[in-house]
Amino acid sequence: MQTRRQFFGSMSVPAVSAVTVAYLNPTMIERALAAVTELSQYTGSTEAIAADEAIWFEVSQAFTVDRSIVNLNNGGVSPSPAIVQQAMKRHLDYSNTCPPYAMWRVLEPQREAVRERLARQFGCEPEEIALTRNASEGMQICQFGIDLKPGDEVLTTTQDYPRMLDTFKQRQRREGIVLKQFAAPVISEDPSQIVSLFQQNITPRTRVILMCHMINLTGQILPVRAVVAMARERGIPVIVDGAHALAHFDFKLSDLDCDYYATSLHKWLFAPHGTGLLYVRRDKIHDLWPMMAAPEAGDNNIRKYEEIGTHPAANYLAIAEALTFHQGIGPKRKEARLIYLRDYWANRLLAHDRVRLHTSLKPGFACGIATVQIDGVDSVEMNNWLWNEYRILTTAIMHDDLEGLRVSPSVYTTIEELDRFCDAIEHVIKNGLPA
């Protein structure tokens, strides 16, 4: 089995830390609403909107971000717009008036509306959606919830997320299952290549496939529907890690035709931190165990995955505002803008010989995330230097299959911020990093 080194950057903290305290005043909320209202009324083509800085300036004003930092790690976790923060605060304040009444009796039942709206937006039944704390929780419900016997094999790639690999490695140590990984290509513009790789690595002992919808190291989008179809013919369930995909680019869960899909909502939906979604196809719920025990009477009920003990209502209810914001921007427009921003910085840097991109720029194979490497420059050192010198935040990727800087702007990122990033990288290309 391959050893994996993945480094997400050990960065020094600046001597004087500039902590911006976001103060949610009514003006911010009004601007946030104005931004999405304006965008939803705009009738230009998706491409024209993607390039219209005036519109995206308005959208950016919905956020309360620290502009002394160029945050190009929105793939890790996103800031929420002011209206989402405000809703969460409102629900939290109310919860604290009398938690057993306000939080449990009044607010908790309202999560059913959130479930219903998420299902409507992402194309499935409300009874197939559980609200989780993050993608890790949803994924682990699937990974631990499928019965496996010693010797049963789980097939995945070398580029799946470390925590999800660790989950099966723990089952390997504890229960004697076998985790098999193959090296996914770095950049694949041929969906059938991915399907064949999975197919070739299936053995008579393969019981489960784990795959990413979007690989976190490079932003590569994988052909979930085709892999699921191939695996279904062989009776093998596929657990799909959609942590980076949902609300990033435009698709419906029904497009994928999969049985198990988990995602974070605090990444690309801009929902409160500590929110996620788990989709389990209706007829698969009965046989998928919850991670925390639930009564037998709920065996067929998606809510069995939400039996986690006392938890805040505020985070989950404020998903509703994030969803409205997402709908106000428009999923297609958001996708187009994220691609526009990626192409802006990537094409500028690709003009230099020593720049290598580990992400396809062709339609359908990636979206707002891309990973760049400068030949001859250590990516971890460059990541640290960008932070220490310029307060530019990227993610250093050090992996057996590739290394580079993962760059993930968001809808509030300005062109000026991308220029500052490109200027800094061009400085490194010309002068190297200081010794």
Ligand SMILES: Cc1ncc(COP(=O)(O)O)c(C=O)c1O
């Ligand atoms: C592919 C992938 N899966 C799972 C996760 C875990 O997400 P979370 O921290 O929201 O649980 C991440 C986080 O970045 C990820 O990139």
